[in-house]
Amino acid sequence: MRLAIGLxxxxxxxxxxxxxxxxxxxxxxxxxxxxxxIKNCRITDKPNDVGGALTLEWELVPSISAAGYxxxxxxxxxTAAEGPYELAATLxxxxxxxxxxxxxxxxxxxYRLIYIEExxxxxxxxxxxxxxxxxxxxxGRIPILILMLLFSATAVFFIKRARSGxxxxxxxxxxxxxxxxxxxxxxxxxxxxxxVPGLGTAADVATIAAFTILARVARKTAEYxxxxxxxxxxxxxxxxxxEVVREAYSAAGKxxxxxxxxxxxxxxxxxxxxAAVNGIILREKTATNFYMGMFYAESLVLAETGFVAGSIxxxxxxxxxxxxxxxxxCDFVLMGEELYAASAYLSKEPQQLGTLKAQDWGKVTIAAxxxxxxxxxxxxxxxxxxxxxxx
Amino acid sequence: xxxxxxxxxxxxxxxxxxDRRWIYLVIGIVVFIPILFPIGLPVQVTKEVQNVYDRxxxxxAGSIIMIPMEYDPATMAELQPMAYAILRHCFxxxxxxxxxxxxxxxxxIIKNDLELxxxxxxxxxxxxxxxxxxxxxxxxxxxxxGEDFRKPFPRDYYGNLLDSLPMMAGVYNYSSCAMIVNINAxxxxxxxxxxxxxxxxxxxAIGVTAVMATDYYAxxxxxxxxxxxxxxxxxxxxxxxxxxxxxxxxxxxVQSIAHSVIVIFIIVGNIAYFSSRKxxx
Amino acid sequence: MKREIPLLIVLVFGVFMAFQYFxxxxxxxxxxxxxxxxxxxxxxxxxxxGIASLLSVHYSKIRFRKEGWGYSFVTIISLIGMAGxxxxxxxxxxxxxxxxxxxxxPVTATMFALLAFFIASAAYRAFRARTVLSTLLLLAxxxxxxxxxxxxxxxxxxLPEPLQLSKISEFLLYVPNTAAKRTIxxxxxxxxxxxxxxxxxGIERTWLGGDGK
Numbered sequence: 001m002r003l004a005i006g007l008x009x010x011x012x013x014x015x016x017x018x019x020x021x022x023x024x025x026x027x028x029x030x031x032x033x034x035x036x037x038i039k040n041c042r043i044t045d046k047p048n049d050v051g052g053a054l055t056l057e058w059e060l061v062p063s064i065s066a067a068g069y070x071x072x073x074x075x076x077x078x079t080a081a082e083g084p085y086e087l088a089a090t091l092x093x094x095x096x097x098x099x100x101x102x103x104x105x106x107x108x109x110x111y112r113l114i115y116i117e118e119x120x121x122x123x124x125x126x127x128x129x130x131x132x133x134x135x136x137x138x139x140g141r142i143p144i145l146i147l148m149l150l151f152s153a154t155a156v157f158f159i160k161r162a163r164s165g166x167x168x169x170x171x172x173x174x175x176x177x178x179x180x181x182x183x184x185x186x187x188x189x190x191x192x193x194x195x196v197p198g199l200g201t202a203a204d205v206a207t208i209a210a211f212t213i214l215a216r217v218a219r220k221t222a223e224y225x226x227x228x229x230x231x232x233x234x235x236x237x238x239x240x241x242x243e244v245v246r247e248a249y250s251a252a253g254k255x256x257x258x259x260x261x262x263x264x265x266x267x268x269x270x271x272x273x274x275a276a277v278n279g280i281i282l283r284e285k286t287a288t289n290f291y292m293g294m295f296y297a298e299s300l301v302l303a304e305t306g307f308v309a310g311s312i313x314x315x316x317x318x319x320x321x322x323x324x325x326x327x328x329x330c331d332f333v334l335m336g337e338e339l340y341a342a343s344a345y346l347s348k349e350p351q352q353l354g355t356l357k358a359q360d361w362g363k364v365t366i367a368a369x370x371x372x373x374x375x376x377x378x379x380x381x382x383x384x385x386x387x388x389x390x391x
Numbered sequence: 392x393x394x395x396x397x398x399x400x401x402x403x404x405x406x407x408x409x410d411r412r413w414i415y416l417v418i419g420i421v422v423f424i425p426i427l428f429p430i431g432l433p434v435q436v437t438k439e440v441q442n443v444y445d446r447x448x449x450x451x452a453g454s455i456i457m458i459p460m461e462y463d464p465a466t467m468a469e470l471q472p473m474a475y476a477i478l479r480h481c482f483x484x485x486x487x488x489x490x491x492x493x494x495x496x497x498x499x500i501i502k503n504d505l506e507l508x509x510x511x512x513x514x515x516x517x518x519x520x521x522x523x524x525x526x527x528x529x530x531x532x533x534x535x536x537g538e539d540f541r542k543p544f545p546r547d548y549y550g551n552l553l554d555s556l557p558m559m560a561g562v563y564n565y566s567s568c569a570m571i572v573n574i575n576a577x578x579x580x581x582x583x584x585x586x587x588x589x590x591x592x593x594x595x596a597i598g599v600t601a602v603m604a605t606d607y608y609a610x611x612x613x614x615x616x617x618x619x620x621x622x623x624x625x626x627x628x629x630x631x632x633x634x635x636x637x638x639x640x641x642x643x644x645v646q647s648i649a650h651s652v653i654v655i656f657i658i659v660g661n662i663a664y665f666s667s668r669k670x671x672x
Numbered sequence: 673m674k675r676e677i678p679l680l681i682v683l684v685f686g687v688f689m690a691f692q693y694f695x696x697x698x699x700x701x702x703x704x705x706x707x708x709x710x711x712x713x714x715x716x717x718x719x720x721x722g723i724a725s726l727l728s729v730h731y732s733k734i735r736f737r738k739e740g741w742g743y744s745f746v747t748i749i750s751l752i753g754m755a756g757x758x759x760x761x762x763x764x765x766x767x768x769x770x771x772x773x774x775x776x777x778p779v780t781a782t783m784f785a786l787l788a789f790f791i792a793s794a795a796y797r798a799f800r801a802r803t804v805l806s807t808l809l810l811l812a813x814x815x816x817x818x819x820x821x822x823x824x825x826x827x828x829x830x831l832p833e834p835l836q837l838s839k840i841s842e843f844l845l846y847v848p849n850t851a852a853k854r855t856i857x858x859x860x861x862x863x864x865x866x867x868x869x870x871x872x873x874g875i876e877r878t879w880l881g882g883d884g885k
Contacts, residue, residue, distance in 0.1 A: 050701040053566075089561055091452050093559065102539060102563040105698070120778035133696040148690070151862070155869050184737075196729050202879070203711070205864045208871065212878040235722030237714060240879060243737055264729045269496060271465050271783035272776075295782060297465075297602065298577065302791040308411070318860050319578070320853055321606050328798040336856045337863030343876055351875050355866040362862040390589070404774035412795040418792045430821035435838060465778035496780070499763070499772060527715070531708040538701070603818075608859070611852045624820055647823035649788065653815050656796040661810075664800050 035123050037061050037115040038073070043130035046099060048141075051134030053101040055125060056111060060096065071117030075100070078110045081129070082359075085112055093117070094168055114320065140192035143388050150365070162350030172259055175314055175332035176345045179213070179290075182312045183220045185289035190228035193217065194286040196302065198293025205307065205340060206318045210292035212343035213242050213316070217290060218248035222257060229280060231261040233273050238265045274298040278305045287306040289332070291315040292339065295322045303329035311361045316342065403667035414656065418466060422651045425644035432644050439611055440628040442571065443596045443618030445478070450569050452485030455558075457568040457593075459575070459583070460504070461529070463496035466600055468539035472639035473598045473626035474504055475575050480633045482512035486627070487558055488520040489540070493529040494577055502548060508593065516549075517556040524548030529579040530586065537591035541562050565593035572618075574598040578626065584615055679874045686872035726751070812848075816841045 018057060039059050046053035056075065071093040076085035079099065088100055093115070096302045111127040162168065186193045195214055200207035214230070221228040230245065232238035243261045249258035267274045281289065282305065289306040291299070291313070299322040300357075306313045315326035315333030326333045334342065339358070344352035373385040402650040447456065449488055456478060462470040481488050492501040509520050516522075519650045523544040526532045535542040540563065541553050551558045565571065571593050580597055594617055597607060601622025610616045621631060623646060626639035684709075697703050745797035789824040801807040818824040819841025828837040869874035 027856055048696050050696055050698045052698070079873075087561070089567075090453075092454070096689075102564055113730045134699075134701075136695055136697050138694050138696045145694055148865075151865055153826060155866060159873075159875070165787045201715075203812055208867060208876070208879055209778070212876070232722075235720075238722060238725060239718060243880075244878065250673060261729050261732060265725040266718075267723075267726075269780070270463075273779040274783055275779075279740075279743075296579075297600075297787060300790050301783065301786055304794060318863075320860075321602060325794070328794040337859040340860075340867045343867075343870075343878060344556040345712035349875075354872065355875070359862045359866050362865070363858065366858055366862075369788040413790040414793045414796055415696075419791050433825060435825050437838075446769075463780065465780040467777075468781060469784070497778070499769065500777075528708070530711050531705075531712065534708070535705065563849065569855055600826055604766070605845060605849055608845045609853045612846060621820075635693070643822050647821040649792075650817045650821050651823055652695065653792050653795055654817055656792060657799045657810065660799065661801055662798045 006041060006153070017227075019345060036062070036125060038125040040114045041111070041113060041125065041127035041315055043128050044113060046101075047069055047130050048135055048138045048155070049110045052103045052132050053099055054109060054129075054130040056098045056100065056101060057112075058096060058113065058125075058127065060094075060115075065094075074116055074121075076112040076124070078112075079107060081205055085110075090328055094191050105133050106131060114256040130376055141390050151358060151362050153233045153383045154361050155194045155355050158354035158357040158361075160354075162354040162357075164210050164257055165350075167350070170345065170353060170356065173304050173334065173338050173345060174339065175316060175334040178312075178332045179216060180220060180347075181289040183217060183226065183289075185222060185312055186221075187224040187226045190286035192229050192284050194277070194280060194289045194306075194311070195291075196240060196289070196291045197230065197232060197237055198291070198292030198295050199233045199273070199298070200237070202240055204294055206316075207237055207293045209316070209339045209342055211240055211291050212346065213290065215244050215248050216346050218245040219252050220254035222249040222254045225254075225257065227259075229286070231266045231273070231280060231283065232264065233266065233268060233270075235265050235268075238263065239356055254268060270296065274301050275366075277302055279301050279307050281309050281311065285309065286311050289313045290318070291326065292334075293317065293324075295319055300325035300329060300375070306330075350364055350389045394600055395621050403663045406663040407667060417652060417656075421648050422645050425648055426641075429641055431645045432647050434624075434627045434631045434640060435641055436628045436631060439619040439621075440625050441597075441632070443477075443620060444482045444629065444632045445572060446594070446596070446617060447477070447480055447486065447572070448484070450484065450486050453487065454480055454488045454569045455489060455492050455562060455567060455570045457489045457491075457565065457580060458570065459491040459493065460551050461492065461494040461497060461579050462500070462574065462576040462607075463494055464500065465496075467488070467497070467500055469500075470598065470626075470638055471477075471500070471504060472623065472642075473620055474501075475574055475637060476626055476629040476633055476635065476639070477574070477598070477620075478505065478508040479511070479635055480629070481515050482508060483633070485519075488517075489558075489562070490520065491523045491532075491536075492525050493579055494533055495525055495527070498525045517551070518558055521556055521558055522538050523552075529577075530582040532588070533579075533582045533586045537564055537586060537593075538637060565591045567664065570594040570596065570617075572596045572598065574620075576603070577598050582635065584610055588615055595603055596620070596663045601625075614668075675877070678880060679877070682873065683872055686868070690872075705798060723751070810845055818846055819844075 037059060037060060041056060041058040046055050051322065069347060071092045073093060073095055075091065075098055076087045077088040078085040086268050089098060100109070100329050108131050109128045112124040113127050114124050116124040126153050128157070183193060195217055197207060197210040197214065202208070218228055226319065230269050232241060242260055245263050246255070246258050249255050266273050278301065280286070286309070288312045291302060292315070295317050296319065299317070299319075303313060305325055313330040314332045315330040316339035317323065317326065318336050318339055320336065323333065341356055344356050373388075374383045376382070401560075401669055450456070450597065458474075460470075478488065483548070488505070490501065490505055493499040502524075503591055504589045505522050507518060509516070514520055523540065524547060526543050532543045540559070544553060546552055547556065561567065571583065571587055573580060573595065575583070575597060576599065580599060580603070584599065585594060595615070596618035597616050598620035599607060599622070603622030604619060604625070606615065607619055611619050614625045620626065623639045624641050630637050630640050683784070689704075689707070693698050727748065730747050733741045733744040754768070754771060757765055760769055799810050799813065801810050815837055819828060819837035824837035824841070826836065833839055867876060871879070
């Protein structure tokens with residue numbers, strides 16, 4: 001009898017529990033968040049940075065990924081273990097990493113992570129603490145440092161070799177050889193020369209190369225009594241160009257021929273500048289146009305106008321996209337590094353030519369590294385190539 | 392025989408040296424006609440545009456994207472449809488947007504574009520989007536924003552302190568943004584690649600003019616950018632993806648016909664060149 | 673001394689900036705940003721020199737009634753007018769916005785749009801299949817031009833996928849184009865490094881004016 005009552009009671013209890021579970025399952029739609037959905041959090045100082053940043057990395061229990069990461073992860077931060085904690089960020093439910101920035105260096109920060117789904121919060125996970133600090137050396141940039149030092153050493157070696165009397169063979173560049181001829185033509189025609197130093201700033205290497213070529217052009221125009229017009233896009237570039245032309249006229253022994261109004265500022269707006277230069281080409285009927293420096297969409301507009309006006313045109317730019325346009329409409333084009341090499345070619349100074357040799361060796365080194373990297377990567381060893389991924 | 396050859400040789404020579412204004416006229420006509428009578432040519436989506444769409448589409452509402460826009464009246468025709476399409480995608484999904492305009496001539500246009508598309512979706516300033524405006528020297532500004540947006544922009548375009556905007560709470564630099572989609576018609580795009588991505592590790596996609604696009608495939612294959620939207624064609628692809636046909640899709644007719652006509656010019660030019668050379672012996 | 677002091681400044685700052693790249697610490701970063709700020713300040717002050725130059729050139733044209741002096745008059749009026757509107761009325765000033773929207777915008781957009789006409793004319797003139805290489809260039813240009821627009825799909829959509837214009841164009845852009853661009857980038861990068869080194873070491877001096885001697 002006791003057994004029967006016991007069985008009946010057990011069955012009743014089981015059935016009640018089962019009904020409760022079934023009804024519970026049917027009625028309770030709140031998500032079942034595991035009590036500790038976040039685990040194994042690592043807090044580290046962000047490497048190779050200015051400071052003020054910590055990196056948090058954690059794992060999520062498998063049930064969260066199985067549920068499709070429907071929730072969010074709230075990250076709380078405090079400067080004391082006991083709090084108070086403030087919300088630092090809310091991340092998507094599948095986030096496994098967070099970079100907390102804007103922190104003070106050498107201050108200990110404590111973190112709590114909470115998984116939230118449909119307003120239900122998991123228990124706070126005490127993630128630990130970390131201290132942010134800036135680094136004095138960027139370890140991710142070691143390959144660049146090595147290559148920089150190697151290149152500089154090679155350049156200095158060749159400069160010294162050149163000074164000791166060694167002569168380097170230099171390939172002729174048609175665009176540079178044509179400079180004198182183009183100036184001569186303008187002189188014969190009695191028309192001015194236009195020199196456009198591009199849209200770059202005085203800090204751009206292409207613009208610095210443009211100064212070098214301008215010095216040569218201005219010296220020649222001074223010798224031939226030909227006018228050179230230099231419209232500028234940047235006022236700093238204008239100041240340097242004025243100085244370059246003035247010095248060139250002085251060096252040619254004709255300082256009185258220099259007119260500062262021929263080297264002038266136009267505007268720092270791309271297409272109004274283009275319109276102004278086009279106007280100069282058509283009104284002044286320039287015999288020769290030089291386009292040296294950085295050019296963008298205006299390159300073809302300028303070069304086509306010069307072509308239509310019948311000018312001889314020599315262009316040089318390191319803007320690869322614009323090179324085809326210049327090739328279409330100009331007589332000679334200095335492509336990329338040829339523009340930079342101009343000063344070495346024009347001056348013929350041995351120490352200048354020495355750096356050209358260093359550039360060649362730089363190319364050989366890079367080509368060798370590419371070949372080695374390709375072979376290693378083909379055989380599955382990608383660490384070599386990965387080493388060059390600089391941060 | 393010679394008498395028969397002469398007019399023919401003259402024709403080819405004349406064709407080679409045709410007055411360029413005839414070419415301008417033909418281009419003008421072929422650009423104008425499809426605008427009046429649209430054909431509706433189909434647009435095929437490329438993987439570099441699809442990547443941008445997929446990355447944005449995978450974000451949840453409330454995520455933050457940075458969309459710096461650098462175009463001016465000159466390049467507006469090419470890049471504005473792209474900006475509209477991306478902003479529509481973001482605002483329709485409740486994604487928040489931080490924007491800058493680092494090209495002085497375009498500041499007003501970009502401010503208006505942001506306000507226009509935000510209003511379309513009822514998005515509020517300061518809560519759903521923030522416009523930081525302009526500061527000179529883009530390279531330096533981009534570097535400084537990598538540390539903290541407040542360094543170059545303590546206040547937004549409208550003069551509000553960044554800390555007073557609800558959306559900017561806890562948002563310091565690029566690491567607070569899910570990605571950067573830079574719409575850019577200037578060489579400033581290199582700064583975004585070199586500084587925002589390489590130096591600060593921000594995931595970056597770019598939208599550039601068609602002529603610039605060829606320059607950036609190298610960055611796409613090296614994974615320095617995860618997506619590339621090139622010119623009006625790219626914008627048309629994005630319009631197709633968000634199912635919101637606009638100016639770019641309509642312009643595809645114009646671009647198709649204009650490109651075809653240029654190809655015909657090249658063929659005719661070559662026929663004339665070889666014929667005149669053959670005649671000359 | 674006129675030459676030595678600038679060369680010394682360039683040497684010190686050049687070496688500092690080169691090594692600053694390898695020091696991410698806040699102190700180094702702050703100095704770097706401070707120098708960048710100097711660049712901005714110097715740039716803004718030189719704008720005054722630029723505007724003075726512009727005014728001087730155009731004033732002289734008007735004064736001596738040189739050819740096209742009327743345009744110079746328009747330039748000066750526009751410069752003073754827009755600057756005045758912006759300074760006294762603010763950037764949101766209706767008149768300022770109207771001049772921008774209905775004056776500057778269409779004019780600059782037209783200038784950019786001219787490219788389409790110039791490209792057509794230049795392509796007609798320059799694309800000639802003279803040699804094997806120029807023929808390859810011409811073919812690549814035609815494929816990319818057609819492959820990047822919907823008409824390419826219509827022309828070649830019926831072909832097997834690898835032969836479709838859009839796919840060949842994609843290949844050309846991703847492979848030969850990228851390879852060529854990277855090669856030129858490497859050359860340009862080394863060229864920049866060489867010129868920078870020459871400037872830092874004082875070998876390249878033309879930026880000082882004249883031939884730098």
